[in-house]
Amino acid sequence: MVKLLTYLEENALSVFIREFPSVFGFPTILFLHTLGLAMVAGVSIAIDFWILRGRAATAPLQLLGLTRTMWLGFGVNLVSGVALLLAYPAKALTNWVFYLKMALVLVAVYIATRINRELAASGGLVTPAAAFDARRWAIASLLTWAGAIVTGRLLAYTYDVLFAYELT
Amino acid sequence: MLQDVIHWLVSTPVNTLVMDYRWTWPTAESLHFCALALMVGTVGTFDLRLLGLGKGISPAALHYSIRFGLAGFVVSIVTGMLFIFGQPDQYFYNNAFKVKVVCLLLLGLNVCAFYALEARQVLALGPGDDAPARAKVFAAISLALLVAIMCAGRMLTFYRP
Numbered sequence: 285m286v287k288l289l290t291y292l293e294e295n296a297l298s299v300f301i302r303e304f305p306s307v308f309g310f311p312t313i314l315f316l317h318t319l320g321l322a323m324v325a326g327v328s329i330a331i332d333f334w335i336l337r338g339r340a341a342t343a344p345l346q347l348l349g350l351t352r353t354m355w356l357g358f359g360v361n362l363v364s365g366v367a368l369l370l371a372y373p374a375k376a377l378t379n380w381v382f383y384l385k386m387a388l389v390l391v392a393v394y395i396a397t398r399i400n401r402e403l404a405a406s407g408g409l410v411t412p413a414a415a416f417d418a419r420r421w422a423i424a425s426l427l428t429w430a431g432a433i434v435t436g437r438l439l440a441y442t443y444d445v446l447f448a449y450e451l452t
Numbered sequence: 453m454l455q456d457v458i459h460w461l462v463s464t465p466v467n468t469l470v471m472d473y474r475w476t477w478p479t480a481e482s483l484h485f486c487a488l489a490l491m492v493g494t495v496g497t498f499d500l501r502l503l504g505l506g507k508g509i510s511p512a513a514l515h516y517s518i519r520f521g522l523a524g525f526v527v528s529i530v531t532g533m534l535f536i537f538g539q540p541d542q543y544f545y546n547n548a549f550k551v552k553v554v555c556l557l558l559l560g561l562n563v564c565a566f567y568a569l570e571a572r573q574v575l576a577l578g579p580g581d582d583a584p585a586r587a588k589v590f591a592a593i594s595l596a597l598l599v600a601i602m603c604a605g606r607m608l609t610f611y612r613p
Contacts, residue, residue: 307610315606326493333517349505433489434482441478
């Protein structure tokens with residue numbers, strides 16, 4: 285484990301991300317991660333509220349522009365997240381909060397996909413039973429996104445080691 | 453004058469609450485980010501609809517959730533004030549913070565102008581209707597300012613005095 289972490293943090297890309305002496309390095313990656321979060325969680329949250337209000341009776345194609353924005357945000361988060369992980373692999377991979385965050389993100393993304401699929405399967409007309417189901421998914425989505433955001437923030441306060449050498 | 457304000461802020465019980473309790477700052481930060489997602493999600497999605505994305509939904513249906521965005525904004529302000537009470541000198545002398553405050557004020561002005569000039573026509577639009585050009589300008593400005601606020605907020609740490 286220590287070998288792998290040392291290898292990761294000593295690799296050229298990791299050093300570049302961590303030590304690039306400009307605001308366009310690490311700070312910009314952090315900003316992109318926040319922007320991605322706002323896009324993926326934000327749009328998902330807006331769709332959840334819209335479903336909770338019982339306004340889910342629309343064709344999924346009409347939601348396409350918004351869901352594309354959501355997935356674009358997810359892509360930005362994935363790339364920036366990998367970059368942040370590469371910069372400080374020991375900090376994240378030795379912290380159980382990081383794994384909890386990843387689990388919550390996976391669940392939230394699964395729920396977002398499920399909601400889109402449910403809307404698609406309904407053919408645009410949500411029956412009362414399906415609407416109830418959609419509401420349940422929307423509440424689960426709101427809770428998991430909140431959990432993912434909170435655990436993401438807590439990463440900065442819960443780590444025990446910053447670099448792999450601290451483990452030896 | 454600014455020093456007097458800073459001295460007063462650090463002498464308040466709020467400063468003690470923020471600085472002397474280990475979990476106050478992380479909790480406030482977590483809430484700040486949840487509120488950010490709520491605000492950008494609801495307001496930003498409404499802006500995207502005005503710009504032509506998700507046209508199958510009427511702007512009025514999406515406008516309903518703006519109230520949650522407003523709640524998010526209030527939580528952001530309250531938690532943001534906690535940070536300022538905690539470390540006022542880190543904010544008052546920070547250029548990123550100044551940019552953030554200016555963008556927040558501009559966003560407020562943009563919202564006021566939108567509701568005064570355009571909201572009535574926009575909220576009367578149905579699913580599939582295109583928003584008027586002026587409403588699109590308001591939406592584009594709003595989105596740009598939201599992104600600028602997030603960017604300035606993220607840069608606070610890197611422009612510490």
